[in-house]
Amino acid sequence: MAQITLKPTKVPELYLECYNITPDAFAGKSLRQIAELDAHEGKTKVTLGDYFEISGQSGNTAQETTINIDGDCSRIKYIGNKMTAGSITINGNADMYVGGWMKGGKIHVMGNVDSFCGIAMEGGEIVVEGDAQNHVGCAYRGDWRGMRGGTIRIKGSAGNDIGTFMLGGTIIIEKDAFIHVSTHAEGGTVIIKGNVQGRVGGQMVKGDIYVLGSVQYMLPGFKKVGSVEQKIDGTEASFTHYIGDLGERHPKSKGKEVYANLYVQEA
């Protein structure tokens, strides 16, 4: 597999929008052509070559292209935007929108990510070794079509608005989460292995949430219906099963109303 290495050469004064750092954009291009790809710093159009030292070789297709970013991307947005295949490794932190609108391939972030990681994702895999800020796997603001597929794994903790308007796919937060999980969701699975403060499943129509720690404040729209034993992401445990959000509309399947499920591990 062919690999391109990007080494940041300077810190942008504003935040840099690197929507072209994707295996799709790099595939089949020479180092010079890659250096000439557009980026934006505020309203100013720049090129990738202005901010990175680029070495290695790209593959013929996105599938055959690996991108390795050797350095900190704390001020770089949109890495892996809309990518369909191949892989990206970020050896450091990244700013907002890592893997936004991603359809396939893999992104591995060794540090932390800012907000909107995996926004409106359709497929592929994102693994973040550190923490994520807010809006992991959420919908674009205003849109009712959120994450549809793929997997996001945050090995640290995450902030608010996880999986808003989620329709499919899986989000795993290995430590704690703040508030608003799967708001308005109509599918998909969110697993929080630590504690979450509250507002879990608000206006949720369909889909599943697992909390392996505790929910500090439960929403009144969820009703306890029983207890189940289940193995979730390698952990076998018994969970209290709630359905909801009872204040929201629910579709019918075979004459029965379908609810969203919230499973909270029993202490």
Next chain:
Amino acid sequence: MAEILIKNGFVIDPTRNINGDVTDIAIKDGQIVESVGSKAKVIDANGKVVMAGGVDIHSHVAGPKVNVGRLMRPEDKLFKSPHNQKNYRMESGFSIPSTFKTGYDYARMGYAFVMEAAMPPLHSPHVHEEIHDTPIIDQAALPVFGNSWFVLEYLKNEEIDNCAAYIAWLLKVTKGFGIKVVNPGGSSAWAWGLNCLTLSDPVPYFDITPGEIIKGLMKTNEYLGLPHSMHIHQNDLGNPGNYEITLESLRLAEGVATKNNFGRDTVMHSTHIQFHSYGGDSWGTFESKAREVMDYVNKQKNISIDLGCVTLDETTTMTADGPFEHHITNLNHLKWANTDVELETAAGVVPYVYDKDIKVNGIQWAIGLEMGLYAADPMRTFITTDHPNAGPFTRYPRIIKWLMSKQAREETLASFKHTDKVIDATNIHSMDRELSLFEIAQMTRAGPAKALGLASMFGGLGVGMDANVGIFDLNVKDMPADPEAIEKAFARACWFIKSGEIIVKDGDIVSHGNKRTIWVKPNVAENPQVIRDIQDKFLKDYTVGSDTYEVRDYLAPNPYVIEFDVEA
């Protein structure tokens, strides 16, 4: 102002019955003239079509509900807003474009005039501010009257003269153009959580019926002799089986005579008729009644219609038909905005995705085109999408392609998931008619200009008319075999000249032009009763005072006022 001479083009001008003749068009001081001097700028239109600037009779492009749509749908701008541009302003949005994009996109399609189709009078200052912010195109706005407390009370008592005096006053203070009626009585009933779905449903409290409102406003319109006819969005929009109430409403125009000095022959403009031509009694039995409605429209010479074609896009519905928007949000479960405009009207906004794989959407698409293809008189049948309700106005070139090419229609039809079911519920598959460029010019230029009473300025290329000229890359002697070329040609004019100034060159905007706001000022004899009623309502019912209600002149800084005296 510079002189321009457009040479060698195939001119298509229904107002002078010119159909593809190669003649020159001379422009001086913003008008079409007989001839210009030797120093005039020459534009070679060899092998290209030359038409008057387009006239859009019905489009929601300015005002509070358009802005609510923009606010509630940031996703409409996602990936559709290019970064900074060299010579002109940032553009954003698709179904609810920014004001600048609205002006630019109409100009790129060669349109010169656009009617904002529903102005809530209370919010008319906002409408005019947005019109002012929309570059290039001349615009006017139709205030809504079909649910106004004043109008309902006057018409209940058959006081046409009082209703006329009120409307004359309101057109003046809101800088409005004519009489728009949206779901007569129904939007007023919505304040009680009700609707008026037939012409005889009584309006709560006012005890008047939609039929009486329609008849009364037609009479009032002709009493005043306004440039445009009464412009109506009928009751029971969008429901299976509504074609019967549509025909019943159209029949109210029988026997009503026109009275105006603007060359208008019609007394009723029935807008987005596609939404009102549905058969069946449920979504399962939903079918086209385009033929039934158009048979009537074709023989009843004093009505005009516009199509309201569904373009199969993701769009934003917005209308003063408040109960209808509530109905839509219950169908598609998407976000909904709703408002009540005090004594005047209501409104709602809901996003909608017309999906070619949904049977009903496919049938709606077919109905809009069928109505255009059944039209016997293209001078009374106009192309619209009820922008943005059935699709964005930027799809007009695509509608023109479908109307001009059976091949294009068949290709789209074949791409549906339920092609056979759509064919069973419509007639489009058996229709071979392909409209000519001359008929398209009638439907998009000469026709709407005449129905608006603006035929002396817009819609043609006769001497003395406004110099609005579009030049399109189509050769009438050698029309393209590929229908996509028709869409492409109308989507980006080679040249567009507006009021004598070059605005578009090779499909790109080169100037912000000199836009105007056109409004109508009918002078009626002073009517003390109406003056007292207005004062009374502002004291008792409105949340604003009459002194803050008026649209100040600075909000419409480039006015073109059509002022005339009404003979009692």
